[in-house]
Amino acid sequence: MNGPEPAQPEIKHRSAWISFAGDGTLCCGGIWTLQHAADLERQILSLPKPPAGRISCDVGAIEAMDTGGAWLLQRTLNRFEQSGCSILLNGLSADFATLMQTVARGWSQAEQLEPLPHPGWLARLGQFAFTRGADLLKALSFIGETASAFYSLVTPAHRIRWRVLLYNLQVDGLNALPIIGLLSFLMGIVIAYQGSEQLKTFGANIFIVDLVGISLLREIAPLLTAILVAGRSGSAYAAQIGSMRVTEELDALRALGIPPLSLLVIPRAFALVLALPLLTVFADAVGVFGGMLIALSQLGITFNEFLSRFEYAIVLRHYLIGISKTPVFAAIIALVGCYQGFQVSGSVDSVGRHTTISVVQAIFLVIVTDAFFSILFSWWGV
Numbered sequence: 001m002n003g004p005e006p007a008q009p010e011i012k013h014r015s016a017w018i019s020f021a022g023d024g025t026l027c028c029g030g031i032w033t034l035q036h037a038a039d040l041e042r043q044i045l046s047l048p049k050p051p052a053g054r055i056s057c058d059v060g061a062i063e064a065m066d067t068g069g070a071w072l073l074q075r076t077l078n079r080f081e082q083s084g085c086s087i088l089l090n091g092l093s094a095d096f097a098t099l100m101q102t103v104a105r106g107w108s109q110a111e112q113l114e115p116l117p118h119p120g121w122l123a124r125l126g127q128f129a130f131t132r133g134a135d136l137l138k139a140l141s142f143i144g145e146t147a148s149a150f151y152s153l154v155t156p157a158h159r160i161r162w163r164v165l166l167y168n169l170q171v172d173g174l175n176a177l178p179i180i181g182l183l184s185f186l187m188g189i190v191i192a193y194q195g196s197e198q199l200k201t202f203g204a205n206i207f208i209v210d211l212v213g214i215s216l217l218r219e220i221a222p223l224l225t226a227i228l229v230a231g232r233s234g235s236a237y238a239a240q241i242g243s244m245r246v247t248e249e250l251d252a253l254r255a256l257g258i259p260p261l262s263l264l265v266i267p268r269a270f271a272l273v274l275a276l277p278l279l280t281v282f283a284d285a286v287g288v289f290g291g292m293l294i295a296l297s298q299l300g301i302t303f304n305e306f307l308s309r310f311e312y313a314i315v316l317r318h319y320l321i322g323i324s325k326t327p328v329f330a331a332i333i334a335l336v337g338c339y340q341g342f343q344v345s346g347s348v349d350s351v352g353r354h355t356t357i358s359v360v361q362a363i364f365l366v367i368v369t370d371a372f373f374s375i376l377f378s379w380w381g382v
Contacts, residue, residue: 016069018043018076020050021058029061032069040069044076050085060091070096070103142339146269149261164267172233172268173275177282180228184221184283188290191215196298205299209306212291213314221283222322223370226329229276230362234337237268238358241341242351250342260342269334276330277323284322317382325373329366336362 016030016039032040057077065073077087092100119127195211241264244250250260288310295301301309340358344350 016040018047020048024050024055026050026055026057027061028057028059028073030063032062032065032073034066034068037068037072040072044072047076050080050083054086054088055080056088056090058090059096062092062096065096065099067099067103070099074100074103138343139339142342143335146261146265146335146338149259150266150269152262160270161263161267164263165271168268168271169275172229172272173279176229176232176275176279179232180225180279180283181286183224183228184216184287185290187220187224188212188216188287189294191220191287192291192294193298196294200299205295205301206305206309208291208295208299208301209309210313212288212295213310214318216287216291217284217314218318218322219370219374221287222280222325222329223366225276225280225283226326226333226366226370227363229272229279229330230333230337230366231359233268233272234333234362235355235359237334237337238341238344238355239351240264241338242344242354243348245342245344246346246348246351264341265334265338268338269331272330272334273327276326276333280323280326284319321373321377321382325370328369328373332365332369333362336365 016032016036018026018028018040021027030036059073062069077089080087192208192212195208196205199205199208199211241250241260244264253260253263292303292306295306296303337358340354340361344354
């Protein structure tokens with residue numbers, strides 16, 4: 001008398017299934033395709049750990065199988081073999097057997113590949129130097145192309161796009177006056193207020209004029225103006241050109257025979273070189289006025305006394321040193337912003353990333369350049 005047949009798991013309602021039967025047979029059936037991979041993955045993870053020994057795997061109920069399903073089945077069988085089991089595959093059709101053999105060959109070749117060793121510090125240093133060297137060469141190439149385009153436009157002056165130049169002068173110069181004036185005024189107030197607290201101790205109230213005048217005209221006003229312009233205009237250059245690159249407007253300009261450098265870079269750089277010295281002059285005046293107010297309220301120095309001392313103590317070279325640095329700052333800000341805009345590639349996320357990079361790099365280079373000028377002027381005794 002034959003005994004009762006082993007109970008089969010009640011999973012026939014699923015489109016794909018894998019489970020252990022009552023006699024320990026691993027039963028697979030349904031549609032083993034990539035569409036059902038997530039459901040199969042959950043079932044495979046919920047399988048109990050099989051005992052060591054021979055396991056019979058019945059796959060005769062599999063109705064359809066693609067490469068994804070074959071890969072899942074092969075991975076499951078390999079996992080059982082690694083835990084000490086031997087697998088006997090039953091009921092596999094000829095078509096599915098060919099697919100399983102192909103997946104098994106690819107699996108064995110992948111296992112033979114040794115993982116790449118983790119690079120050491122010397123390799124990482126070399127890779128970093130190579131990447132930064134390539135970026136530096138690209139930046140120098142961009143500067144050279146910009147200089148060549150500028151020379152080709154300036155030689156016949158009528159080729160300069162005066163309308164674009166005047167528009168950028170308005171946007172980057174005239175429209176920036178309120179924020180630069182406000183911050184310069186506040187900076188003059190802060191410098192004068194902090195200095196007055198110390199000067200009153202020594203009874204040297206009149207020297208507040210020297211403190212405010214020299215610090216603002218020579219260092220703080222040019223540097224503050226350049227940093228504000230870098231955050232305001234440099235980021236706008238990178239975002240505008242980057243957006244044009246993403247939307248393929250730059251390719252359209254080249255197709256029309258219009259060089260992007262002559263249309264997008266030269267007018268912006270030229271306008272900023274003209275605007276930044278003028279903005280610095282405005283920042284000097286507003287900052288000194290803020291210092292005059294604090295000198296009057298805290299130290300009792302009238303405007304006439306302040307201006308008389310200012311004319312005596314502040315020589316022209318302090319003012320000229322501050323102004324002479326601003327065209328260099330402007331060129332750095334414009335070139336960095338435009339260069340990062342041309343480096344945008346892929347999606348809109350790249351626009352935001354390169355815009356941030358342009359602001360950081362521009363401010364960093366402006367501060368480094370200002371430090372270089374300070375050392376240079378100190379060596380020259382000015």
